[in-house]
Amino acid sequence: MPDSVKEALKMWESRERFQKANPIFGIKLSPKQREFFDTMVDAEVRPDRLPKGLFVTGSNKQGKTFCNILRGIALATGEHPFLPDDHPLKRIPNWKLPTVGLVVGEQLTQSIDKKIVPxxxxxxxxxxxxxxxxxxxxxIVKITFRCDMQGQPLGSIIHMRSYDSTVDTFEGVDFDWIGYDEPPPYPHYVAAERGLIPTDGISFMTFTSLKEPWIKDVADESVDMGGQSKRIRVIELGEIWNNSIKRGGILTDDAIEAFIKIVPKEEYPARIEGKWLQSGSIIYSSFQNESPWVCENFETPAHWTRVEAVDPHDSRSTKWLFCAISPQEVNIDDEVLNRIYVLNYLNLSSTMTIKDMVREVKLERIKLNYGNRDRNCTVVLDAKFGKARTVSLDGEEPANWQEKLEQAGAGYVVLSHSKPGDVELGHKIVRSYLIPQYHKPSEMEIPGVVFMERCQGVDSPIESMLKYRYMITTATATRKPEEKYKDHCDTLRYICLDRPIYIERWGQVGGGGNDFTPRDRHAGR
Structure with missing residues (x-):
């Protein structure tokens, strides 16, 4: 073999070993990924040409996290080794090394440990x-770069943190840059961004816009969104098809179609079309005032288990929701439960006493075919009205809604789930109940919760479900539901969080009794 060929072979083998050990040098970006690294600001805005804040949103499967990680490595080393030699950011101008960076993900054990760090x-x-x-x-919570891309001493550091850490853990630490993988709660964002002030650092965020709609308000300040700020840049990657092989991406049509089939309807705009979640977004966007979410009124079989929920108020009407748990099985987050039918509701005036309210409730139960099982009914009460005790005017016996309802014979009163995060968890579970599932006897797709037509009207559960939305501004800490349509939706949330099941014995026991506990999932089994 000629020496020239041997030399060429050695060079090729050496290059192969180098590429295997350092694959970042051979990365090929899709057109949309390249847009991430091509987005800059003018030199007079920032000498390093990097946006002060970069927001990158789009559908799933676009490689957003991948770009986030490549940018983190580039900021730690001062260069983007995968960009062309003539690219302005190939070696980042006026970027001081070493740097201290922060990468933030949703959870430490899931997002950071299993996704980002690897x-x-x-x-x-x-x-x-x-x-x-x-x-x-x-x-792994800290990465140290001992050398740069040329093997020279460096010392850059990347810290790892998550949004499940308390806000105060983000305070008092200075960073040169921050990379957010998925959107942070607003308090975490504010605390982290303060750490960039002493260094005039930068941040970048890659996300699918499924939560934290306040981000849209910040992004709207950018010139890319019609605002005035030249320091903030926004990249909209658009729909999932932009990452198809036909458009220069990596996904086959079959892979995209398979992913689309498993995306919940209410998440389709964000996950598939790459649309923004904005302030005022409808919380239960999949719900419609039509079949199969709404059905004609019918007489509910007496053996169906009855569950009710109450959202009590002193200064406005108390909402009372009447539901029946059918024996029809549904799968809710991999748990076999039973389909819920919302039978009717009451808006009970603030001028009524609790005894008067219970009297109205009992009359409604007669109309709804409860029969003599009235006392067996489970009533889920907003937890704060069971735990927060008040003192009567004469200063004698303390009282609360739970005790007064039980004394008036409302039924078996239990408290709703009220741990931190249960409101958003409740929204998620209700959305799961709203997903249509196949019902063999009717040969139809029917949701896990169905409203009867009588639940329509002004200040009704159906109206509230259609109009219940988030109201967010950048001044608020977290996205918060609008109060106007919240009460009726709260009653449904209480019931869905309780995950009620059909209990056959409910229909066999007349008038209640000490041996029967409606919330016991094994009662009568």
Whole structure:
């Protein structure tokens, strides 16, 4: 073999070994991913040409997290080794090294440990000689770059943190840059951004717009969205088809179609079309005032288990929801439960006493075919009205809604779930109930919760479900439901969070009794 061929072979083998150890040098970006790295600001705005804030949103499966990680490595080393030699950001101008960066994900054990850290380990060049520090749980929370891309001493650091950490853990630490993978709660964002002020640092966020709609308000300040700020840039990656092979991406048509089939209807605009979640977004967007979510009124079989919910108020009407749990099985978040039928509702005046309210409720139960099982009914009460005790005017016996309802014979009163995060968890579970599922006897797709037609009208559950929305501004800490249509939706949320099931014995027991506990899932089994 000629020496020239041997030399060429050695060079090729050497290049192969280098590429295998440092795959970041050979990355090929899709057109939409390239847009991420091509987005800059004018030099007079920032000498390093990097946006002060970069917001990158779009559908799923676009490689947003991948771009987030590549940008983090570039800021730690001062260069984008995968960009062309003549690209303005190939070596970031006026970027001081070493840097201290922060990468933030949704959860430490899931997003950081199982998703983000493995990708950093895959793409950080071996020539950078990275070292990793773990916390007591074994999760990597710090990466140190001992060398740069040329093997020269460096010392840049990347810290890892998550949104399930308290806000105060983001305070008092200065960073040169922050990379957000998925949107942070507003308080976390504010606390983290304060850490960029001393260094005039930058941040970038990659996300599918499924929550934290306040971000749209911030992004609207950018010139890209019609605003005035030249320091903030926004990239809209658009629909999932933009990452198809036909458009220069990596996804086959079959892969895209398979993903579309498993996306919940209410998440379709964000996950498939890449649309923004904005302030005022409807919370239960999949619900419609039509079949199969709404059905004609019918006489409910007496053996169906009855469950009710009450959202009590002193200064406005108390909402009371009447439901029946059918024996029809549904799958809710991988748990076999039973289909809920919303029978009717009452708006009970604030001028009524609790005894008067219960009297009206009992009359409604007669109309709804409860029979002599009235006392067996489970009533789910807003938890704060059971735990928060008040003192009567004469200063003697303390009283609360739970006790007064039980004394008036309302039924078996239990408290709603009220831990931090249960409101958003409740929204998620209600959305799961709203997904149509196949019902064999009718050969139809029917949701896990169905409203009867009598639940329509002004200040009704159906009207509230259609108009219940988030109201957010950048001044608020978290997205908050609008109060106007919240009460009726709260009653349904209480019931869905309780995950009620059909209990056959409910229909066999007359008038209640100490041996029967409606909330016991094994009662009568």
């Amino acid at each position: 990708e950093y380990q895959k793409w950080i060049p071996k020539i950078c000689k990275p070292t990793y520090k773990k916390n007591q749980q074994g999760t």
